Amino acid sequence: MKPVIEVKNLSKKYQISHSQKTNYHTLRDDLAAAVKKPASLITGRTQSKETFWALKDVSFEVNQGDVVGIIGKNGSGKSTLLKILSRIVDPTEGKAILRGKTASLLEVGTGFHQELTGRENIYFNGSILGMKKSEINHKLNDIIEFSEVEQFLDTPVKFYSSGMYVRLAFAVAAHLEPDILIVDEVLAVGDAAFQKKSLGKMKDVASHGRTVLFVSHNMGSIKQLCKRVILLSKGSIVEAGTPERVIAKYASGIQPDFERSLLSTLKGKVENIKINDSKDLHCHLDSGNDIKVNLSYAPNSEQKRVVFGLDLRSAQDGTLLALTHSGLEDRYFEVESQTDFIFTIKLPRIAPGEYVLGLSMWADDTFALDSEPIAKIEINPLAPFASGEVFSNYSSLLLVESSWEKLS
């Protein structure tokens, strides 16, 4: 049998123009440039451009019923790959063949309109995701039940909390019945209970012989769902195989640059990062000390709401802590201009070793930073055998008081 997804030498080239920050131009600028350099109007070259391969020679095959995870750092080409396979952007070279009805979920709630009611949005969203009206009619009750918002079904979604919104949106997506499902980080939304429910639904989808292509930063869900994992780096496949092997390779490859204390995102700039009042982003701490993160955030013009998250990972054991300053339930910081923040993590006594502190940021409900490494935290080795702590070869993540007594 032929593979369900066949990708051959897929490449995507982008042009980055240096003279402008935005992708779109104004006619005024182009005309002005053309007046200065008349030849440019004909050749179309109005500015210096650099080409950049977001994806280069990517080839792989996926068989029916496989659940394949795609991992890689930000900018490794994951999203570009999914966008090409979802037919949102065209590849520059190569080709891909998808055999079967395909649905792609790059976001939950695509096309949701604030003014429309929950019920109306189910219809519009469902149809844009490829469902027929008769199919939506047929599944309406299941969708409503899954979403847990039946009371508010005839209320415009602008009055929904973000949790309700996400639940409704996911409920629609969960009832697609494609042969091939392409999913981007959409499970990273909602509260823990809902995430669990959506992960369960994904497992369900996979167990029905459907083929799933799944991008995630959450190694936990990748391990739970996928039989095979592909690791992308700089637009190419560097490793493919069992989840354990590929995730280990990915973890060992995280070599963040801790020198910079400035992160630019599409939504704004994070700068002046300090850990425990020091600009040294490679810091040494004693176990049990708190971590204090100072940073200053300057939003781009129109943006207002921001939510921050911090996480602590160890190279060997994966994520130790994942925190946001709030849930996604309508709690956020309002920022208008450059604002300073301080976040404090009251750490318990964790095992000595190397950790990476990651910063995440949601700005106006989009993911602007996704666990971007900002500092390396080294927990100092302990004086051996102090007060009965367990740290046998540091295989324990936590250091706890314990006592060992023989009862006579």
Added chain:
Amino acid sequence: MAASNEIVIKPKNKISINFKELWHYRELFYFFTWRDIKVRYKQTAIGASWAIIQPFSTMVVFTLFFNKVAGIKSGAVPYAIFSYTGLLFWNYFSSALTQVSNSFVTNQQVITKIYFPRIIIPISATLLGVVDFFFAAIVFAGLAFYYHISPGTEGLLMILPMLLLSVIAALGVGTLFAALNVKYRDIRSIVPFVVQIGLFVTPVIYPVSLIPHKYQWILSLNPMSSVINTMRSGLLHQGSINWAQLGISCLSAFILLWIGIAYFKRTERQFADVI
């Protein structure tokens, strides 16, 4: 789509419209239009009555200023129904043109996240105004009754073809603007200007007879000009329908449509990259 369907994704060179695919996505035309209508009538407190109030009050203002003050004559029929006939079609055209021109930018959220034939967006945008058109047409019927004018059969039969010609004209020009709008965001501010100029180069306010006869054919390059003339001839018995000029207008509308769609198809695949 049948399970056996195979999708091949590769760099595109050919510019063509896949009608089979459009047919498969036919329900989406309906859903886009349905969504826009719902949203529109929810956002305005007075809802559908806006579709009646707007052309009616414009007609009143035009009658006061252009007819009573400036003295523009409308032949044998009252100026009110004369200008309303023009406004009925012109309002459709101008609102459809504006809707279509902004359609890609207003739907960018959807364009960057999901695939469907993009041409559905501008086509659906032309349909929103059709609903308004039928509401506004009720007022026309009222005016005809009030002024004791019985519209000619030929005119009544021509309403739908003329509406279709307006749709084609709005779609052609609008799609071109919409595609340009993706690349050049200042197009957005050019569209209202084009609409404003259009009102004056189209015989909405004045009868086409004000223009020297030998130059009238130039006017028919503008499809809306023939739409309005045809309707005034057919519905208000102002002379007979000038089929030759209508022919020129149809040709011109199809050329505009072809230019619009061709430019759109050429730039379509870059939309998600740019937006």
